[in-house]
Structures are given as C-alpha cells and as structure tokens.
Amino acid sequence: MGAGGEVAERQAEAAAVRPIALIAGSGDLPLSIAQALRKRGRAVFVAAIEEEADRDYGDFPHVRARIGAPASIKQALVDQGCFEILIAGGFHRPKFSDIALNLDTFRVSLAAVMGLRFGGDDSLLTRLAGVIEAQGFRLVGPRDVVPEMFAEKGVLGNTRPSRRAREDIGLGTETLRKMGELDIGQALVVVGRRIVAVEAAEGTTAMIERCEALRASGRLRAAPPSGVMVKMPKPGQEERLDMPVIGPDTVRVAARAGLAGLAVEAGGVLVVDQATTTRLADEAGMFIVGFPAQ
C-alpha cells in the first residue's frame, strides 16, 4: 500500500469514530437518519436549524443553530470533533442577499446549499458541496452512512400491485426516465395509463394532494383506489444533498387522494421511518413497491 492509501485508511478510521454532524431541516427525514445512525452504533451531533427543524432532537446531542450564524455552527462542529457532515430535511430558499460570498465562514456554503435544495440546480449544489469540503469537512450522503434507509426491490408490506397498477408503474417509470435529462422533477402520478400530475418545485406531497382535488372536481373519474405515485432520482442528481424521499406523510396524502400505491426506484429513494410507512400503507390497503433501476 502506498503512502496515499495509508493516509486514506487513517482518515477513514478517524472519521468512523467521530460523530457525524447532522444539519437538520424540516420534516421526519433528519430524525429518521439520526435514529438509523444510533441503531448502527454511530455517534451523531445534530445542528437543528432554527425555523426549519421541526422535530424533537432532545434524544441526541444537539445544538439549535441559526442559518444566519454559520461561523458559530462551524465552531460547534469543530468543538464536537465532527469531520463528516450530512445535510437533511427541508430548507426554505434563502434570499439572494443571504448568499454572500464569504469563504472565511460557512456563510456561502450553508446558506446557499440549504436554500437551494428546492429546485433542480444540481450543478450549483455540486459546486457548493465542494465549498464545504474546502472548509476541512467531508460532505456525506445517506448512501454513505445509512444505506439501509433506501427502498429495496420488491413489495414493502402486505399489498401487491394489480396488473393495472403495474401498467401505470411502467408508464410512469418510462416517462420519468425520458424526463430525466430535462431537469424538472423526480415524481409523477399515473392513473389509468394517463399522467395526471408532474412534480416540479411544489414537492411530492403537494403534487399528490392535487390528485385529490382532480378527483373532487370530476377531472379524474377512475374510481379510487387507482393510480400510482412513481418516484426516482434524476440522472446526475447530487445525492448527498437532494435524495428523493417517501415516508409516512407520503402514504397519508396518497391514501386521501385514493391512489392504489407508491412505486419508487430501489436503491434510489429513501424511506423515512420504514416501520411506520409500511404500517400505514398496510392499514390503507396501499402497496409500496421498489422497482429496479435501469
């Protein structure tokens, strides 16, 4: 082994014993990741961002942090001996004035990375990930540290998709793959072999809720339960910062919208709180299926 290999090995060892810094935005995902890390025996230190993080991180070493004070976040992570940083959850897009170029602190990286997670600007995300690493940290994604949170191939839970649902899944996956190069969204809803909703900036939950409205207005007459929400990553998506997710909320809104189930790319979509997600789907008679990546 050469000197470079030795250095890398020592770095990896060192990284594994240091707590992972989890920068937590809104929703269940950051909490679910913290729990998965603990289950693996991995230490975690949570920086719960004010006005974003909306779950209780009292079970974990944590600090409440303001997005406007990136230098103090950086200091906290240094004090805790963190080397790996994982950013998860929802963040509001900051005003342009927040994205000041100040490489001496975290200002550019955190404010901009967090803010820009909504939307398709993957090249910017990639560039900003580089800025974080230039600060002496390593940006990691769920695949690096909690790969078990990704959907597996096959049926999750007790309900299997019908033949009609499998046809909808086929059309949905085919269409999303063709849309991949267009840098729009990563999810759509197909009902009766017709694409009735496409996600862009509104997010998956809002897109599914639209189908409930379409049914109520008579624009979507297929009797519920019918239709499938299909979700996969975009090609080249910055997967440390913007992985597609489903979870309990997805199942709840899909059940209200009368969908027959959810189909996600195995290994490409995170399942938040898999136990609750599966239980809710079973109770609603909905399927959740992981289809193979192409």
Added chain:
Amino acid sequence: MGAGGEVAERQAEAAAVRPIALIAGSGDLPLSIAQALRKRGRAVFVAAIEEEADRDYGDFPHVRARIGAPASIKQALVDQGCFEILIAGGFHRPKFSDIALNLDTFRVSLAAVMGLRFGGDDSLLTRLAGVIEAQGFRLVGPRDVVPEMFAEKGVLGNTRPSRRAREDIGLGTETLRKMGELDIGQALVVVGRRIVAVEAAEGTTAMIERCEALRASGRLRAAPPSGVMVKMPKPGQEERLDMPVIGPDTVRVAARAGLAGLAVEAGGVLVVDQATTTRLADEAGMFIVGFPAQ
C-alpha cells in the same frame, strides 16, 4: 375539374351558408368563438351543454342541451341545417357508463368526446372525431373557421419581455418541445431559468395558481414580477378538439402569481377575447408574446 372536385366545391359552398353548430362547454372560449364567427358574418347555432356552458348565449340562436340526450342534440342540429360542428370549452369527464357504444345516436360521440377532452388521449379523440363524421357532420376546429383567434408572432400589448424573461421563454420552449413526445401537458412555468411548475391534468390556471403558493411559502424567492408561463400545442394534438388557450383568466391568475408574462406559440395557441386579454396584461404590466413554431 373532375367530378370529385365538383362535389367537394359544392359541399364547401353549402357548408359556408349553413350555420356552424357550436357545442359549448364551460368558460369564455365558446362565447368568444361565437362572437368571432358573427364578426365574420358567419351564422352560428349554439348547443349550450347543461351543467357545463356557463356563459350567456342569449345573443345567439341556441338551445340548452343535456349531454345525456345526444339524440335530441343531433335532431336540433339537423333541424337547423347544420353541417359543420365545432366543440369548444371545458367538459367534465363522464363516467365510463356514459360512454355506451350506441352509434345510432350521438351517444358515443358527444359524451365520450366531450368527457375525454381532459387528458392526453389524443388517439381516442381522433377516433371519436371519426364517429361524428360518420353521423353525416363535419367536425371543424377553430383553425378552420376562426383562424384570427390564434396568437400572432410578436408582442401583444405594450409590454416587452426583458432579457431574463427571454431566457426563461427559451428554456420553457426547449423543454416543452422535448416533453412533446411524452404526452403530458402543454404548459409550464419557468422562473429564473428553473422550471417550477409543469401542467398535466390540472389545467393551466391551476398550474399558475401553484406558483402563487410557491412564492407565499418561500419556495420561490425570485422577486415578482418574474417568470413566464409558456404554452404550446403537443405534437399531433387533435386540434379540432383540444387546442391550447389563454385568455383574460390566464392573465388574472398570472398577475396574482407575480409572473412577468405569458409566451405562447404563434399560430398554435388560441387567445380568448383578445381585446380584454391585452388590456388586462397592459394594466398589469405583463407581456404576452407569440414565439414562432419550430
């Protein structure tokens, strides 16, 4: 001239003096078409469909008609000497049970054609157009009888798109052209070179309203007015039954959503009530631009 040419010529002459049958669904489009026909000196007979047509057709010879009584609609059109039929406006998708195959009356054609105008099933629309013609009528579209209602190339009204808006228009048209083969929608919204909303079954108005919600929630931070709604026909769209439209309502919701303007394919998108549409855009400081078809 051969015998076939003579017959065709005589048919064309006969058609031009007979009133056009306008099957009117919801919204401003059917009324706007009736007014455009009158302006051209062309007679029109309106069959205003119950629970759909929501404008006052008292200025025109008309009948209120139930979608469930297609035989009586057919008889009224025969009594009026109609040969050409134009179907316009919004219709709710009928229940599957309404689409009974009964070729002796209009049952199959009207109920199914009208109901299926929501959504992308162009092959079905084309097939049903054939059924109408098999009944001895000719199905015509706006392009055949009121071509002046289509958007022209260039700027409509007093406001011109900025350089940033032109960039958004460029991305929007490019993306819609690539999406054409996917049979999804015919419109999207681009803000700051980012696609923030894509239309599927919900319709253009609902899609634009979503951008208002995105701005309110902070997911879309670009200061208004900014962003463009871009709309064009899908390739192979059955243009007698499903033409893309903008009109006063489109301008109203776009102004509320803080968009800078609307961009539509010249010759491919109908402008309902062009005078009001232009006036409202001028008052809101919004541009409306017709871009050339590729």
